[in-house]
Amino acid sequence: MAKICIDMDGVMADTYQKFADAYLKEFGREPTRAELLGKKVYELDGAGHLRDLMYEPGFFRDVAVMPGAREVVAELYDGHDVYVVTSTMEFRNSFTDKWDWLGEHFPFIHHSKIVFCGKKDVVRGDFMIDDKEANLAGFNGTGLLFTALDNHYITGYHRVNDWTEVREYFRAEVAAEIAEIG
């Protein structure tokens, strides 16, 4: 059974939108797509302090679920060895928020399949779905780069642009496996 490690922020959770909202509130407009190609919101001029939002209690609790994530993660969970693997360790106040968020939106994920970490090169699996190149670069299996504006210029990984593409990718994987066995 293939072990699939799935990132939270930018993959299961639309954390980007939280920063865009904060930017809007402060600067009176949302950052444009053009500005954000290759950049995080908090890498824009004058917005560096927005990164500190991640230290605040509650920040990770009300993030929107990425479209399609719930349905496709549920499908993958049934038939694969799915782990949620999320970087949390810099942010002391993120732990319970993330745990509660997963319990609310992904109640079918058993707690034993959740990993809070820092550097992801301590994780092993067959597949990793992540929007951060550094996480995929140190991975022992196949990395799938989940598209985000800030990873626009990254090449060298199989890209999945949304959860529909993740579903298709693993359906094709399973079909190929069955064909091999057959």
Next chain:
Amino acid sequence: MAKICIDMDGVMADTYQKFADAYLKEFGREPTRAELLGKKVYELDGAGHLRDLMYEPGFFRDVAVMPGAREVVAELYDGHDVYVVTSTMEFRNSFTDKWDWLGEHFPFIHHSKIVFCGKKDVVRGDFMIDDKEANLAGFNGTGLLFTALDNHYITGYHRVNDWTEVREYFRAEVAAEIAEIG
């Protein structure tokens, strides 16, 4: 650089003593060594409810540091790729307690090298120091069984009885490596 995954409870932290203290308080005596061979305190007759202490805020915050752990982990940290890998996910209130505990007693460990997880078979490394057989059984590298009363009857792993033995084990490892290179 060898990647060493180190467990917290029963290895870095003397969590056993917390349960023994609770048992003493309730039953008027500490459990004996003979009673505990092959068992956790909360597996003793009538003491099953003591396991629930782990759900309480604060339980993991004031655990004593295992003798020698601080010094030897510091030595290992300097020269190896050390990760702290601890099962926390069942216990929502344990996250910040464990994070704070590590910050207090092991301030030299960078947050990126801490892993909170459930099942440890998602972790990879060269060595794992753990008191729980199930964690070592699913590990891809060399498992070192850190002696505890409850793992008394487990065989099939290299045993380290205390942190002095951990130090010796890795000094011998390094010496063997140098000899190989030389």
